[in-house]
Amino acid sequence: MDRYFPVIKIHGAAEDRGRQHGTLLKERIHQTVEFYQKQFQLPEEQILGIADQFRKSTMAFREDISIEIEALAKAAEVDSLWIYALNGRTELLNLNPMECTTLSFKKQSLMGQNWDWDSELEELAVILDIEKEDGHRILTMTEPGMIGKIGMNHCGVGVCLNFMTIENYQPYGVPLHVLLRTILDSKSLREAQSLITSQLPGKVxxxxxxxxxxxxxxxxxxxxxxxxxxxxxxxxxxxxxxxKIDYDLMLFPNTVGRYDRAKELLNRLDDPSIKSIKDILKDHGNGTYPICRKRFSHPWLTDDTSITVTTIVMDLKRLQFHITRGNPFDNPFTVFSLKN
Known part of the structure; x- marks a missing residue:
């Protein structure tokens, strides 16, 4: 396997972007759909019923994103409802919180995270380099068929995501990954906030x-x-x-262990920097629940294997996107620039 994620460049209007995405990643999209068909552990009829609600909500919220998704599905020769299901994977996987550690250094305009998930995704994930008609440019690490995930844009707006869970959750509204893409489409943090606020309920x-x-x-x-x-x-x-969510943290020792270890390392910092955020994200000092995960038993995954699939660090002031393929302890960072 190559040490670097493929960079997939798409550009133009919504339909053009979707067609390019679906064409260039057709095989990977089919593999990603097959992966989540196993992970959702729900009847197909139920999955597609929820996906149809995602479709209707997305069309009402962002018609351009619906056009992009429909074109993507057509080019990849996949039922578009499965593409909506992929973009709603967070809602459909509301299971056990064992994904991701996120950090930010506010004064330095640095943010980053580990994305911990099934080892199969290390081979499937890609970097999308998106340029819209107006020149707005986005870099995002994502899964094939998903229109946006963790990333940043040329205006210096960046976004990270942590998986969480609540009891008796029923998803509604637009998929969370549509909100992530909306943030990446925004030219400022305030614009992003104003666009997504009405769509925040219904997600976890x-x-x-x-x-x-x-x-x-x-x-x-x-x-x-x-x-x-x-x-x-x-x-x-x-x-x-x-x-103020009230639940028993003892049920989730993995997330608490990583949080406590990261806080301990943050409290030792004298000079917050790109290097120090990377050092924390590659830490495996807590051997039971390490921040950097080479391999971990995950009870909700069908193959029982969770790893740090990638580490991403974003310098929003310098417009730099740092990323590894695989865990950052064993793999090098590649740096991309969004400066013109």
């Missing part, structure tokens, strides 16, 4: 949004509710709620 997870001016916003999504979390100069979020 944590979204961290920042920009090159040191502004930062952390939002915990908890079904019908959402909470804005105060962000310190040095901030960490894993996969449990920092707000």
């Amino acid at each position: 997870g944590n979204i961290l949004i920042s920009n090159g001016n040191g502004e930062i916003l952390d939002i915990e999504l908890a079904g019908d509710e959402y909470f804005s979390i105060p962000v310190e100069d040095l901030f960490v979020h894993t996969n449990h709620f920092l707000s």
Whole structure:
């Protein structure tokens, strides 16, 4: 396997972007659909019924994104409802919070995270380099068929995501990954906030949004509710709620262990920098629940294997996107620039 993620460049209007995505990643999209068909562990009729609600909500919210998704599905020769299901994978996988450690250094306009998930995704994930008709450019690490995920744009707006869970969750509204793409389509943090606020209910997870001016916003999504979390100069979020959600943290030792270890490392920092954020994300000092995960037993995955698929660090001031394929302890960072 190559040490670097493929970079897939798409450009133009929504239909053009979708067609390019579906054509260039056709085989990977089919593999990704097959992967999630196993992971969702729901009857196909139920999955596609939820996906149809995602389709209707997305069309009402962002017609251009619906056009992009439909063109993507057509080019990849996949039922478009499965593409909506992929973009709603976070909602459909509301299971056990064992994905991802996110960090931000507010004054330095740095943010980054580990994306911990099934080892199969290390071979499937890609970097999308998107240029829209107006010249707006996005770099995002994503899964084939998903229109956006963790990433940043040329305006210095970046976004990270943490998977979380609540009891008795029923998804509604647009898929979370459509909101991530909307953030990446935004020219400022305030624009992103204004666009997504009406669509926050119906989802579960944590979204961290920042920009090159040191502004930062952390939002915990908890079904019908959402909470804005105060962000310190040095901030960490894993996969449990920092707000008032009441549940037994002892049920989730993995996320608490990573959070506590990251806080310990942050408290030791004298000079927050790109290097120090990378050092924390590659730490495996907590041998039971390491921040950097080479291999971990995951009870909800069908193959029982979770790893750090990628580490991403974004310098929103310098417009640099740093990324590894595989865990950052064993693999090098590649640096991309969004400067003209």
